[in-house]
Structure formats: structure tokens, C-alpha cells
Amino acid sequence: MEIVTYPNPILRSKAKPIEEIDNEICQTAEEMLDIIYDAGGIGLAASQIGLSKRLVVLDVTGEKTGERVFINPYIIEERGEIIEEEGCLSFPDVMGKVIRSQYVTVIAYNLKGEKLKIEAEGLLSRAWQHEIDHINGCLFIDKMTPASTIAIKQKLKELELSYQNNRAGVS
Numbered sequence: 724m725e726i727v728t729y730p731n732p733i734l735r736s737k738a739k740p741i742e743e744i745d746n747e748i749c750q751t752a753e754e755m756l757d758i759i760y761d762a763g764g765i766g767l768a769a770s771q772i773g774l775s776k777r778l779v780v781l782d783v784t785g786e787k788t789g790e791r792v793f794i795n796p797y798i799i800e801e802r803g804e805i806i807e808e809e810g811c812l813s814f815p816d817v818m819g820k821v822i823r824s825q826y827v828t829v830i831a832y833n834l835k836g837e838k839l840k841i842e843a844e845g846l847l848s849r850a851w852q853h854e855i856d857h858i859n860g861c862l863f864i865d866k867m868t869p870a871s872t873i874a875i876k877q878k879l880k881e882l883e884l885s886y887q888n889n890r891a892g893v894s
């Protein structure tokens with residue numbers, strides 16, 4: 724299982740709701756958790772491994788405990804505004820300041836199908852918004868400050884070029 728990188732079009736697609744939590748979902752979630760721990764990330768959406776499903780893994784503490792797999796998550800409330808530096812595993816070496824809500828309330832389901840209500844602030848709030856954006860086909864570059872948007876322009880061009888070259892079989 725590999726991380727899909729920008730500008731692969733799957734990152735722009737709206738992921739499909741999960742109707743049934745089966746073994747495949749559980750296994751995929753396990754593998755996604757392995758990916759974030761290996762890569763030193765804090766979250767991953769299924770579209771980032773090429774899967775159009777509303778499945779997200781999150782572990783902002785890196786402690787490998789507690790609820791870390793979330794099905795069909797969505798935001799029901801958000802307030803405040805905060806700008807902080809952010810990165811994404813689908814954008815190697817790209818960092819920029821992203822405008823987010825300060826607090827969010829999220830509804831999601833765990834692997835047992837239980838409904839969860841999560842109130843988040845700080846890094847967790849930011850991570851939730853980032854991952855829910857992913858399953859809606861929205862990327863962190865869309866919400867960057869104007870200054871960061873300019874600063875990362877060249878890096879994005881390089882990623883686009885390397886994607887085209889890989890597709891053309893030139894590596």
C-alpha cells in the first residue's frame with residue numbers, strides 16, 4: 724500500500740460513504756495506521772491510498788491508544804479561526820500556513836459502528852479538518868494563506884512534473 728501523492732486526481736474526488744464495516748475496512752484501517760506511524764504522520768484519509776471511502780485514521784499523540792479509526796466522519800459545528808503551519812503526506816516536502824477553525828465538533832463511527840461525538844481543539848481540531856477535507860476532495864493547499872500559496876508554487880510545479888513523468892514511464 725502506497726501513499727498517493729499530488730496531483731493524482733483521486734485526491735480531488737469525493738469519497739463514498741461506508742455502508743458496512745467489514746473485515747476489509749478493518750484491515751485497511753490497520754494498514755493506514757501502520758503508514759502514519761512509519762511516515763511520522765498524524766492522520767490519513769483512505770483517498771490517500773487510492774481508496775474512495777469515507778475512512779480516516781487519526782492519532783495526534785502517536786501513543787497508539789484510544790479511538791483511532793473513524794468511519795463516515797463529518798463536522799457539525801466549528802468556531803473561531805486560527806492560522807498554523809501544516810503539511811500532508813500526499814505533498815512531500817510542502818509546508819504552509821493554513822487557515823482553519825479553532826474548534827470543531829465531529830460526528831463519526833468507530834469500527835464497532837458506535838456513533839461518536841468528538842469535540843476538538845488545537846492540533847486535533849486541525850487534523851480533523853484536514854482529514855475531513857480529504858474525503859471531500861479538498862486539499863490543504865486550497866486553504867493556505869496568500870503568502871504560503873506563493874511560497875509553495877515552485878514545489879507544486881515540481882510535484883506536477885514528476886507525476887507527469889511517472890505516468891509517461893519516464894522516471
Ligand code: CO
Pocket residue numbers: 810811812813853857
Ligand atoms: Co493530508
